[in-house]
Amino acid sequence: MDGVMLTELGRALAESGTGNAEVVRDLEARFAEFCGAAHALCLSSGTTALISALRATGVQAGDQVGVSVLGPSMTGLAVAAAGARPLFLDCASTSFGVSRAAADHAIRAGVTAVVLIPMWGYWDESEHVLGAFREARVPIIVDAAQAPFLRLRKGLLTVADVACLSLHGRKPFKAGEGGVCLTDDPRLAERILALRNFGQAAEFTGSRLDPTGPFAAHFGVNLKINGLGAAWCLSQLAEADQIRSRFDDLRQVGMAAFGDTGIPWAEASQSADVQEHGRYGLVALCPSQSEARELARLIEISGVEVDSSRYKYRPMYAAPYLARFATECPSAEQLTATVVACRLEAFATRLENGG
Numbered sequence: 275m276d277g278v279m280l281t282e283l284g285r286a287l288a289e290s291g292t293g294n295a296e297v298v299r300d301l302e303a304r305f306a307e308f309c310g311a312a313h314a315l316c317l318s319s320g321t322t323a324l325i326s327a328l329r330a331t332g333v334q335a336g337d338q339v340g341v342s343v344l345g346p347s348m349t350g351l352a353v354a355a356a357g358a359r360p361l362f363l364d365c366a367s368t369s370f371g372v373s374r375a376a377a378d379h380a381i382r383a384g385v386t387a388v389v390l391i392p393m394w395g396y397w398d399e400s401e402h403v404l405g406a407f408r409e410a411r412v413p414i415i416v417d418a419a420q421a422p423f424l425r426l427r428k429g430l431l432t433v434a435d436v437a438c439l440s441l442h443g444r445k446p447f448k449a450g451e452g453g454v455c456l457t458d459d460p461r462l463a464e465r466i467l468a469l470r471n472f473g474q475a476a477e478f479t480g481s482r483l484d485p486t487g488p489f490a491a492h493f494g495v496n497l498k499i500n501g502l503g504a505a506w507c508l509s510q511l512a513e514a515d516q517i518r519s520r521f522d523d524l525r526q527v528g529m530a531a532f533g534d535t536g537i538p539w540a541e542a543s544q545s546a547d548v549q550e551h552g553r554y555g556l557v558a559l560c561p562s563q564s565e566a567r568e569l570a571r572l573i574e575i576s577g578v579e580v581d582s583s584r585y586k587y588r589p590m591y592a593a594p595y596l597a598r599f600a601t602e603c604p605s606a607e608q609l610t611a612t613v614v615a616c617r618l619e620a621f622a623t624r625l626e627n628g629g
């Protein structure tokens with residue numbers, strides 16, 4: 275354990291490790307700075323960050339919420355946990371971005387919000403799709419759980435009303451369990467804070483929001499982050515540059531491993547607006563399903579965990595609980611059958627063995 279981490283853990287312990295400890299406020303200030311957000315609010319998980327973002331943007335029980343079908347079941351489950359029904363949005367052909375037809379359909383269906391997911395760190399949403407949601411006044415939530423490094427030239431928060439991160443132990447920044455809501459909108463920040471802090475109203479005190487006043491002024495429960503996890507995460511943000519360059523090294527090793535198989539592949543596309551990739555995974559698109567299978571097989575033989583060894587990458591409605599919401603998403607079926615997706619962390623052993 276390094277010195278920074280011990281200091282932060284000591285501070286958190288001195289405040290009983292609660293979610294109102296100063297160390298949590300410091301973590302929020304660092305995330306706001308790191309992600310270029312006016313407000314960062316830490317929560318108990320990426321899931322509770324999503325639920326809070328959904329509720330704060332006005333989603334109510336029985337509503338429909340558009341969800342990018344290429345995301346993980348966790349995102350659809352968060353929508354269901356907020357009492358809403360996911361309406362799956364098909365992707366554009368060979369892209370992680372939502373198709374224009376799917377966006378138009380969702381708007382006609384009257385979705386109250388949409389959740390876009392830069393899956394594996396790839397952001398490829400088109401201006402047309404974003405513009406259509408904006409014009410229809412549909413709030414946009416970006417589930418950036420896998421993309422803490424994602425930066426858009428115009429700023430992610432000019433696109434997203436709220437962006438959510440996960441601090442789960444398998445994500446690049448870890449609190450064990452934890453999540454973050456990022457927003458530039460002070461009204462949304464106040465709502466999220468109330469939802470997380472037993473309904474307490476918030477007061478802007480100079481540079482940050484502080485919970486003030488009595489409990490249950492609004493609806494809210496306890497969705498606070500554990501202060502000990504926050505302290506651990508704070509020590510990682512102090513070395514964000516090292517984490518960034520480690521992921522860059524992992525990516526180089528991953529690209530080489532894919533290349534060594536001799537199977538033809540191209541990397542999944544990203545929007546020209548992307549300044550920095552989200553850095554969670556590496557996604558190879560193969561010309562056919564059989565080539566994708568062979569690529570996955572060869573990578574696995576080389577000792578690297580690919581998607582198929584932990585779970586098969588499939589459209590979100592492949593999960594039994596979410597099947598009841600299934601819609602036809604032919605592009606997503608095609609894309610998931612021909613991609614090989616890998617967490618960059620899966621290449622860690624190779625990196626340590628010298629690539």
Ligand SMILES: *Cc1c(COP(=O)(O)O)cnc(C)c1O
Pocket residue numbers: 319320321322345346348349391417418419420440441442451452453
């Ligand atoms: C991990 C993840 C979640 C869930 O986050 P938790 O912190 O585990 O609740 C949601 N969405 C995406 C895209 C994820 O990768």
